[in-house]
Amino acid sequence: MDLNSLKRNDLIKELENSGIKDKNVLKAIANVRREEFVLTEFRRLAYDNTSLPISSNQTISQPYTVAFMTELLEIKPGEKILEIGTGSGYQSAVLRELGAEVYSVERIFDLYRSASDKLSKLGYTVHLKNDDGTKGWKEFAPFDKIIVTAGSPKIPKQLLEQLAVNGLMIIPVGDENSQDLYLIRKTYEETQNENPEENLLSETAGDDADNRKVKYMMKRYKNFKFVPLIGEEAWAINN
Template sequence: MGDLARHRGKRNKLVKLLIEKGIRDREVLKAIGKVPRHLFIDSSFEEFAYQDQAFPIAAGQTISQPYTVAFQSEKLALSPGQKVLEVGTGSGYQAAVLCEMGMKVYSIERQKELFDATRPLLQKLGYTLYTKYGDGYAGLPNHAPFDGIIVTAGAPEIPKALLQQLKVGGRLVIPVGTNVQKMKVLIRKTEKDFELQDHGDFRFVPMLHDKNH
C-alpha cells in the first residue's frame, strides 16, 4: 500500500479541517499534509485514515486523532533542529509528524509489540529518530535536557523525572487525568520554577507505569 494521489488529496482536506478547528502553526499543518497516516494504521481502516478520529492499534492502544496530534505539536512551540522527547511512540504517527517538522526526535515506548512494529516502519518510511523500549515515566535522562517533551497517553500526575529533563525555556505537553484528561503545558522558567497552562479536555489511553505488565 503506497502513498497515492487519492491519499494526498484526503490529507489536503484534513489540513483544511484542522485550520477550521483552530490549528495555526504552518510547520504543523505542512507536516500533517505530508505524513501518510494510512500507513500507520491497520489496512482495514485505510479508507477512513484521514478522518479526524482515533483508531485502535495493537496492544490495546490507539492512534490519536489528527487534531490532537496537531494540537500537541503546536503547543510544543519548537523550531526545526530542536530536541524533543516523545513518551509513547505508539503507531509512530506523532513521531513522524515531529520528524517532518525538522525536530531531533527521541521516542520511548513501553509496549514491546508496538515498539517492534513501529521502529522498522519509521525506518522504512525514511524517518530518522532515536527510539527506545522502556518506561516513559523515567524519560531518557542520558539524552536530556530536551527543548520539548510530549506525552501521548493520559498520565495520572505529572512525572517529576520528565520535568527534570526539560531545558530552561522548554515545554512539557501532557494530558493529565484518569477518564478525561486536561491538556497541560508546563514551561520551565528557571531551574526550580514552572509556568502551568491548561488547555481543555481530551481523551487518551492511560499511561502505564510498569513496562513488564
C-alpha cells in the same frame, strides 16, 4: 492526485477550520502518510479526523489532537524532543517533518518494534527505546520539548527534571476517563511571569545543574481523552 492525497488535503482544511494556525505544523501533517501508521482494515479511514485502533489495545491519536499538541510546543528545526508513548510512530513522523531530533520511548515491545520498522521504511530517523516512559531518557537529557501521548494521574517528576530550562512539556493529566492537557514551561525562579494565563506549579520547583532554583508554569486545556500512561510514576500496569 490520488485519493489519499485528496483526503489529506481535506483533512488539512478541516484542521485549519478547527483553529490550527501554524503553517509548518499543517505542512508536516500533510507530508506524513497516516495510512502507513494504521491497521490495514482502517486504512480507508486514515484521513478522517478521528482516533483509530492500533495493535496492543492502543490508538493512533486524532489528527486534530496531534496538530494541537504539536502547535502548542512551538517546535523549531534542530530542537531535541522527547516523546513518551511512540505508539504507531505517527507523532514521531510529524515531529521529524518539523526538523526536530526525536527521542521516543515506548513501553510495549510490539509497538516499539512495529514503529521502528515503519519509521525506518518511510525514511524517518528516530531514536527509539523500549522502556517505562515515565522515566524519560536521562542519558540524552535535557530536552528542549517533551510531549506525552498518554494520560497520567500526575506529572512524572523525572520528566520535569529532564526538561531544559526555557523548555516546554505537554502532558494529559486526569483520571482514566478524561484528561486536561497541561502545557508546562520551565524557567528560573526569578524570571517574571508575563503570561496571565499561566499558573505556578509550586510543588514541582527544584534545582537545575547550576544550583539555581527553577519553577514550572502551567497552562491548562480541558477535555481530552488518551489511553493511560503506564509506569513507575503513572498508572499501575494492572490498573
